[in-house]
Amino acid sequence: MGKSLGRVVVITGASSGIGRAAAHRFASEGARLVLAARSADSLEEVADECRARGAEALVVVTDVSDERQVDALAFAANAHFGRIDVWVANASVFSYGSFEETPPDVFRQVIETNLFGVVYSARAALPFFRAQGGGSLVITSSLFGKVTAPYVAPYTASKHATFALAQVLQEELKGTKIRVSAVLPATIDTPIYQHSADSPGVQMHPLPPLVTPKRVAKTIVRASHAHGPRTKVVGNMQGSLIAFNGLAPESYKRAVRPAMRVMGMRRTDEPQTRGNVFEPGGATNSVTGGWARRRRRRFLLVSAGALALLAVARALRS
Template sequence: MSVKLKKLNEQVMVLTGATSGIGLVTARTAAEAGVRLVLAARDGDALDTLAQELRQRGAEALTVAADVGNPADVERIGQAAIERFGRIDTWVNNAGIGVYGSQEQVTLEDMQRVMATNFWGVVHGSLTAVKLMKQHGGGAIINVGSEVSDRAVPLIGTYAASKHAVKAFTESLRMELEKAQISLTLIKPASIDTPFTAHARNYMEYEPDLPPPIYAPELVAKTILHAAETPERDLFVGGRARLISTLGAVLPRPLDRLMRAAAFRQEQQPDQPNNPDRRDALHAPDPARELQQRNDLPHKTFERSVYQAYQLRSTPVKTVLVGGALLAAWRLMRRPAQRNVWHA
């Protein structure tokens, strides 16, 4: 069934993880586009500050302090949206957190906290959205995964596991919703310049880092808002994400060796020893780091992505490009194959 989605300026959008990084940029960008927003995060004070900012710009914003790992909290988000606006057109499951360290170092408690937010938060949000959208005319569910949804990396194993789980859950739910007026999209960003590393708990010797190239969070926000208007299956943000996914599927063992050689170095800042008193936002928000869109990592941030620009082109353009590639492949397959003649 073809799902018809509203234009952004006609939409009511629920957005989790709204007070930092990708969520914060998406909230501000959506507000500029005329979206009526239901903003959710753990820090109620940060939410109120953000909502006041957006209202001063003429946007309509409702806030709900909630922990997405708690299903009752997520139910409150949905009910607040219905009571205020009467429907939900797009629900973005964006809230996420991480832990750096080897599998042997990270405690089970911290692993479970990552899964509660990153995986169960998506489950709670998606199922709440499905229930309410079926009652109020359908809509779009957008789950923010990662390039590690397709290919795990060392030192953030639990984070990768949670994003693998998000992918599997999203794909299964999409098939089950085939006849519903609900679009379900998985967004898979590469390394994004957000406070993710500062919010993550760290067991390593040095401060966490992100492997380059690093992309601007505005690119993810643009991709999310595209999926809110246009039904899409999977969208990558950054050519690196598409490359890692492809290499993981086609050349898994060589990619293992490449990651062993590079990842342990790229995921740490060798000139920044880990501070034993370092604060993080794993089990509770860190007010000092809320309402920050970007981090201060010592890398260039790419403001554009050629691959992402291709993905967001109109369907006719993509059809021509993909169709040409398929036609060329078909012609190659139609060439007479040489026969191997075996002689006894």
């Protein structure tokens, strides 16, 4: 048990990735959890995992792009536990492709989920925080809240907006006991890339190096506390891109486009996909996306092949 003992924590996007890892972390610290996402089956799995860690967990199926559902989530949390201490606004969806190839409805839905999901969360949580004399709102933004990249226009636009919103709320709520924090993960090994809506003939892959969801979850829990960080980038190596972009923006732009094309996409024969932008993707909901494991396996295979070739070459020379 830890500092979260007894606190009531609402987590949106709790069915997979960072949200699921955060639920586990809060559960291990003794929090009482309200788990929200669109997939009822996945939420029940997460709730069972949290109960196994000794936590009490309430499941509330919620689409954060629907303001009425977010309001209902807040009322359900308060009705069940009597208060809301922490709200983690974490739900996000992703799309990959050029601006012109991204369907307008996909672009709009990414904004509705990633930005307005945070807007609705803040509007739902703040009245309860004020009524009880305080609370903590943790907003999961992204490294893309501070830098840009081609082929991820909706996501980048949404994350710039959520980071700006977090900063505005920090200023407006200064002097109150309501705390607002922004967590900006770099590339995290989650299923969001499998869930991405992709343009025809391409599939999104995460840019290395990868950070574990558990590391982001630890930061979210720290940020929820009174003396935790107000703004925190998770992923030091990619986080350095913020300084690079600030010091040499044109050089950054020249570097990021080929990086996205070479390392961020794979050519496929697949038609345009819509991922989980409109409907939940329960089959691949988990904490990690398995990307780090695949890269380790690929590295080991390449290394083994190189060693074998070296051994053959030495044998031929002898």
